[in-house]
Amino acid sequence: MISVNETRDYKEFTSTKSEEDNGRNKSDRGDIRVKGFDETKLLNFFNIGGIRFQNIAANDAIVTSKLNTMSEEGWELAFVNSGVESYGDKTDKNGIYITRYIFKRVK
Template sequence: MKILGIMLKGLFIQILFLLPLTLPAQTRGIVWEYQIVTAVESVIPGGLGRSRLLLSDDGGVLEEYKMENFFSLLGINFKNIKSNDLLVVQKFNELGEEGWELANTVSGVYSKSDVSVTDSKSGVGASSSGEGIFITRYIFRRQKSR
């Protein structure tokens, strides 16, 4: 009887270890779907640039929202920055209500390289074009419905 108990215990342990291998891959882990939100913010002086918030999903649907430029004719426009932040927060809240969570953020800057201005003390050139864009990609995910 004792040997039968040991054998059953060993069989039970083997089943516990082998059972996960027999389950389909999707039932073992979470399957995610993704949505990307891209903020393109212009830093071209005088408000001449174009700034946009782009939302795209895996179905190829693209939503585009106009954002205000960082700069006006007088320089940095903090009212525009606040307006842009409100738009981004509004869209993030909508995504959160739909079950999306922020998984990752990637950002980059592009600016024209113009070394016509040189620091007289160090001799190091600096960009004087004042033109460029900030791009931030927000990667959202949610558990895919089965």
């Protein structure tokens, strides 16, 4: 689980394309990257023996704790987005599952 501790203004890394100016965005990747973030360890769902339901339960407890803490700090859960990235064939063992929790500050 990742929580960023730095801010970025998307306008600094946005370019507008047109027929007259169709060049590429020259934003420096090093300026976009953040090095200040918190990483909370989560456990793999699978091991050599199959699905580890104990790990799923542990992850649920950790994520629930984070969501509850953020709620107590005045954040409101606005959206949840999930995604999967993989090669998509039977030999793929490198898939990644992502869930994004989008919060807004309660006014």
